[in-house]
Amino acid sequence: MNRIAVVPGSFDPVTLGHLDVIERAAGLFDEVHVLVVHNPDKSALLPIAQRVSLIERSIEDAGIVGNIVVASWSVGLLVDYCTDVGAHVLVKGIRSQVDVAYETPMAIVNRHLAAVETVFILPNPANAHVSSSLVRQVSALGGDVSPYVPTAVYEYLQET
Ligand code: PNS
Numbered sequence: 588m589n590r591i592a593v594v595p596g597s598f599d600p601v602t603l604g605h606l607d608v609i610e611r612a613a614g615l616f617d618e619v620h621v622l623v624v625h626n627p628d629k630s631a632l633l634p635i636a637q638r639v640s641l642i643e644r645s646i647e648d649a650g651i652v653g654n655i656v657v658a659s660w661s662v663g664l665l666v667d668y669c670t671d672v673g674a675h676v677l678v679k680g681i682r683s684q685v686d687v688a689y690e691t692p693m694a695i696v697n698r699h700l701a702a703v704e705t706v707f708i709l710p711n712p713a714n715a716h717v718s719s720s721l722v723r724q725v726s727a728l729g730g731d732v733s734p735y736v737p738t739a740v741y742e743y744l745q746e747t
Pocket of ligand 1: 595596597598624625626627629663664665666692693694696697
């Protein structure tokens with residue numbers, strides 16, 4: 588049986604914390620779809636296509652290609668994408684109790700909607716403080732975000 592998992596998120600932009608979760612998921616499942624999803628609760632920095640491109644470049648640079656598909660989804664529920672590609676598992680990284688509180692209702696709703704289970708992965712604690720929103724803020728104010736993001740993202744933010 589081909590075990591397919593989806594790692595969804597805004598990835599605005601992808602961080603080293605995300606890459607860590609993606610790499611761990613790629614080691615656990617036969618096929619991993621990294622899915623860029625628009626989150627209406629957040630104001631976006633990067634266009635969706637740019638986020639996809641930066642994830643593709645970052646996973647290639649990190650050498651974690653092979654069983655990873657990068658895609659985006661904006662036409663309905665996240666679980667609709669899972670059903671379309673035959674995935675029964677969502678993977679989320681958990682940095683703290685705050686993430687548990689944020690993720691738990693979504694995990695239960697996604698299970699009710701389409702019997703899609705959510706697997707929580709504990710990333711490297713070295714990245715526990717890293718978030719896309721902090722990267723956006725520090726970058727916008729001229730700070731150095733190189734410790735938090737892949738090189739491709741750092742270079743993109745420098746250019747824009
Ligand atoms: O990186 P984020 O912003 O925390 O990711 C949140 C995301 C995009 C995974 C979440 O907002 C989501 O699942 N959106 C899809 C809409 C959906 O299916 N909602 C109902 C079930 S929670």
